Amino acid sequence: xxxxxxxxxxxxxxxxxxxxxxxxxxxxxxxxxxxxxxxxxxxxxxxxxxxxxxxxxxxxxxxxxxxxxxxxxxxxxxxxxxxxxxxxxxxxxxxxxxxxxxxxxxxxxxxxxxxxxxxxxxxxxxxxxxxxxxxxxxxxxxxxxxxxxxxxxxxxxxxxxxxxxxxxxxxxxxxxxxxxxxxxxxxxxxxxxxxxxxxxxxxxxxxxxxxxxxxxxxxxxxxxxxxxxxxxxxxxxxxxxxxxxxxxxxxxxxxxxxxxxxxxxxxxxxxxxxxxxxxxxxxxxxxxxxxxxxxxxxxxxxxxxxxxxxxxxxxxxxxxxxxxxxxxxxxxxxxxxxxxxxxxxxxxxxxxxxxxxxxxxxxxxxxxxxxxxxxxxxxxxxxxxxxxxxxxxxxxxxxxxxxxxxxxxxxxxxxxxxxxxxxxxxxxxxxxxxxxxxxxxxxxxxxxxxxxxxxxxxxxxxxxxxxxxxx
Amino acid sequence: xxxxxxxxxxxxxxxxxxxxxxxxxxxxxxxxxxxxxxxxxxxxxxxxxxxxxxxxxxxxxxxxxxxxxxxxxxxxxxxxxxxxxxxxxxxxxxxxxxxxxxxxxxxxxxxxxxxxxxxxxxxxxxxxxxxxxxxxxxxxxxxxxxxxxxxxxxxxxxxxxxxxxxxxxxxxxxxxxxxxxxxxxxxxxxxxxxxxxxxxxxxxxxxxxx
Numbered sequence: 001x002x003x004x005x006x007x008x009x010x011x012x013x014x015x016x017x018x019x020x021x022x023x024x025x026x027x028x029x030x031x032x033x034x035x036x037x038x039x040x041x042x043x044x045x046x047x048x049x050x051x052x053x054x055x056x057x058x059x060x061x062x063x064x065x066x067x068x069x070x071x072x073x074x075x076x077x078x079x080x081x082x083x084x085x086x087x088x089x090x091x092x093x094x095x096x097x098x099x100x101x102x103x104x105x106x107x108x109x110x111x112x113x114x115x116x117x118x119x120x121x122x123x124x125x126x127x128x129x130x131x132x133x134x135x136x137x138x139x140x141x142x143x144x145x146x147x148x149x150x151x152x153x154x155x156x157x158x159x160x161x162x163x164x165x166x167x168x169x170x171x172x173x174x175x176x177x178x179x180x181x182x183x184x185x186x187x188x189x190x191x192x193x194x195x196x197x198x199x200x201x202x203x204x205x206x207x208x209x210x211x212x213x214x215x216x217x218x219x220x221x222x223x224x225x226x227x228x229x230x231x232x233x234x235x236x237x238x239x240x241x242x243x244x245x246x247x248x249x250x251x252x253x254x255x256x257x258x259x260x261x262x263x264x265x266x267x268x269x270x271x272x273x274x275x276x277x278x279x280x281x282x283x284x285x286x287x288x289x290x291x292x293x294x295x296x297x298x299x300x301x302x303x304x305x306x307x308x309x310x311x312x313x314x315x316x317x318x319x320x321x322x323x324x325x326x327x328x329x330x331x332x333x334x335x336x337x338x339x340x341x342x343x344x345x346x347x348x349x350x351x352x353x354x355x356x357x358x359x360x361x362x363x364x365x366x367x368x369x370x371x372x373x374x375x376x377x378x379x380x381x382x383x384x385x386x387x388x389x390x391x392x393x394x395x396x397x398x399x400x401x402x403x404x405x406x407x408x409x410x411x412x413x414x415x416x417x418x419x420x421x422x423x424x425x426x427x428x429x430x431x432x433x434x435x436x437x438x439x440x441x442x443x444x445x446x447x448x449x450x451x452x453x454x455x456x457x458x459x460x461x462x463x464x465x466x467x468x469x470x471x
Numbered sequence: 472x473x474x475x476x477x478x479x480x481x482x483x484x485x486x487x488x489x490x491x492x493x494x495x496x497x498x499x500x501x502x503x504x505x506x507x508x509x510x511x512x513x514x515x516x517x518x519x520x521x522x523x524x525x526x527x528x529x530x531x532x533x534x535x536x537x538x539x540x541x542x543x544x545x546x547x548x549x550x551x552x553x554x555x556x557x558x559x560x561x562x563x564x565x566x567x568x569x570x571x572x573x574x575x576x577x578x579x580x581x582x583x584x585x586x587x588x589x590x591x592x593x594x595x596x597x598x599x600x601x602x603x604x605x606x607x608x609x610x611x612x613x614x615x616x617x618x619x620x621x622x623x624x625x626x627x628x629x630x631x632x633x634x635x636x637x638x639x640x641x642x643x644x645x646x647x648x649x650x651x652x653x654x655x656x657x658x659x660x661x662x663x664x665x666x667x668x669x670x671x672x673x674x675x676x677x678x679x680x681x
Contacts, residue, residue: 022638434491
């Protein structure tokens with residue numbers, strides 16, 4: 001071990017310690033806090049009812065994403081969503097918190113708008129009442145999801161108690177093959193180490209495939225950290241990160257920018273820094289991935305087979321696979337490709353950024369959605385929507401038979417009432433294929449945006465690498 | 472924060488791995504300004520009710536005596552997934568006060584403490600043995616979870632020590648108001664912020680030039 005060599009995680013953590021409380025627990029300073037409609041107003045009201053002010057409204061931001069309708073014109077927003085949005089508008093205004101409201105530039109899924117606007121900065125500690133807050137680690141932030149009581153604690157004190165996780169490094173080495181996206185790399189990792197493989201760890205993603213990856217791809221990789229059980233995921237900031245941030249409205253400017261970049265260049269893990277656990281994945285050997293079951297670890301290569309319970313010796317695991325296959329309406333041992341699909345959802349904090357929509361549009365261009373499929377495209381933010389429209393991507397999708405919708409979380413978790421109907425099969429670019437996630441008894445297969453677009457065209461789960469041979 | 476000291480109760484083994492918080496409470500049940508009090512009947516809805524809305528007789532919490540359980544014994548990674556705190560509220564409304572398992576989703580684990588529900592982590596083999604013992608008694612054997620002694624006692628009297636962070640333990644034993652306690656250190660917090668404004672001024676300005 002190099003003397004004094006520190007991991008990026010250790011640098012980020014140590015930078016925010018207000019007080020060490022023993023037993024690896026610290027009181028940490030929160031630099032950025034983003035509220036959303038689902039839990040934001042409740043937390044603000046909790047603080048108000050205690051007669052306390054918001055400690056640092058200038059470090060707090062808000063947007064609306066979870067309960068707003070994604071229908072054109074926002075028609076059909078559910079009444080209980082309207083209640084939450086109204087409360088969020090009132091309480092953020094009263095507390096002096098900046099709200100990026102519906103139909104304004106800046107509104108969007110918290111984990112899309114934060115990095116897009118420069119709310120998220122390398123080296124910052126960012127929290128939000130949403131487990132996919134780990135996404136922001138793609139810019140080199142220490143970012144994690146918290147519960148609603150913790151939200152009130154942050155609002156009232158600008159701090160949080162945390163037990164220090166251990167440090168894990170996952171190296172993706174090599175060049176991914178054609179059709180293989182950042183989503184496939186992270187799904188392959190989850191398939192390898194399991195949904196609790198990262199529990200208790202902060203994960204740093206490194207290696208040549210990460211260095212070569214776009215900023216948006218890095219956000220996708222970090223987004224799925226929590227599906228490994230890791231509350232925090234992160235990637236060392238580099239020139240690409242700085243280039244992305246330089247064009248964001250809320251990143252520092254002028255002399256402050258230069259000072260910030262100088263500090264951010266010191267954030268990457270030092271050579272020789274020691275991790276508690278290291279995992280290496282050969283990115284060149286990863287195929288496009290698709291889930292078959294009810295947990296993100298239930299994942300196979302698209303040219304692979306659904307696991308056969310009869311071939312599993314461990315009775316607990318066999319039962320788990322049987323239960324998942326029963327829910328999904330699938331036959332163990334069969335090829336996953338060719339499974340008929342009813343719905344396709346391209347959206348969510350995982351895969352709804354401009355590069356995701358561009359990639360999906362390339363698959364859709366000049367082709368038609370299979371008549372059996374209802375396919376939605378839900379951009380991640382108002383700015384993503386505007387940029388996509390400026391490039392004509394909306395027209396490509398609409399001409400192919402996709403529905404082009406308004407930004408929000410939508411059918412990823414169906415908190416706005418937009419559900420996949422019972423026993424219908426969906427290929428979704430989101431992050432969770434849990435039982436009932438997209439609607440009661442809905443069957444979700446997670447995949448990349450290009451794989452989802454290919455499924456929409458074929459009306460079945462399809463290998464995006466073979467699509468070029470099709471009409 | 473609610474207090475927790477010691478509890479003796481019927482315990483229900485729910486050993487399926489990776490029960491996520493979407494299963495504990497579906498999202499649409501927690502949308503709205505006043506959801507408290509209406510969550511308990513929807514807890515575990517996908518497992519607890521059949522598609523026609525009737526109770527699933529095979530689900531353990533629908534069966535006597537497990538229906539009265541105040542303790543869950545759970546498989547690996549219980550409460551993984553979403554940060555939704557209403558998952559803990561739903562369990563509480565169903566009467567659950569402690570959960571003994573081999574591992575928990577990290578955010579769920581924190582949320583339990585925030586609401587006075589005690590999550591106890593024991594080795595997988597021990598959790599499996601406890602579930603086995605409970606099932607041998609057809610659920611009538613009671614489990615004791617003692618936070619003061621940091622010990623679980625099984626129906627047959629076997630005792631297993633568990634570890635819990637001292638800060639969390641005393642917070643539950645005393646019913647600590649965490650926000651109030653933190654605000655008593657506000658001097659320290661403000662001193663940190665003052666130093667930080669000099670050290671990292673870009674955190675304190677958004678989009679501004681110096």
